[in-house]
Amino acid sequence: MENQIEKRVELKAPISRVWRALTDYREFGEWFLVKLEGPFVPGQVTRGHITYPGYEHLKWEAVVQKMEPERLFSFTWHPYSVDPKIDYSKETPTLVEFRLEETPGGTLLVLTESGFEKIPSHRRDEAYRMNEGGWSEQMKNIERYVTPKR
């Protein structure tokens, strides 16, 4: 069972253009709909707030992990941890990775978000083999949701 979200997008733009849109904090904010306070720096926290109309009061926060030019940009965050009353810092963050690959038509972007669960794989597999009860059905549903959709 894959415990991650994976998305693949073909972008008709040069890899350098896509890299800038991902890693320049102002450009990132343009399409992600977030206003960030400063640039992305590996190992550091980037903060801002959501600019989607109606949700401007919500904070955005991520810790940049890797910036390998035109190849990999990654950060950890608490995905859509948007309730100001909840302290998300105690919860395990997920890892978001943007991987870029040059293609004849432009750039292939592979996005993954992983770490939604921390059950070691052997236990997960055990859980997955559970009999035809409700829980195993739910696990199958989850698998369908996290299986890459092309």
Add this chain to the structure above:
Amino acid sequence: MSHRSDSRGGLGPRAPAHVFAALGDETRLRLVRKLCGGKPRSISQLTAGSRLTRQAITKHLRVLESARIVRCVRAGRESLFQFNPQPMEELKDYLDFVSEQWDQALARLKSFVES
């Protein structure tokens, strides 16, 4: 961002980290496997065949109960434990929500870099 909202005032369902944490244990997964068929079972039934004491099993059941994966029902003088599928359904909703947000964000990125 989606317009979807929930009763807690957030944009979407909350990360069910506590559900995962409760399941991240061999003994508790075994208990869930015994219960997920739907039939409520007593602590004695759940302890049978285990190396663990009744007390230890009870402790694990309480952890599952606090994550709402099982619930305790009374049958006369006995406590029975029953599987509750709802937390797993919430997990599915959560992953669905995050996935949908990415679809929207990546669609915006696409028009941003291709324009």
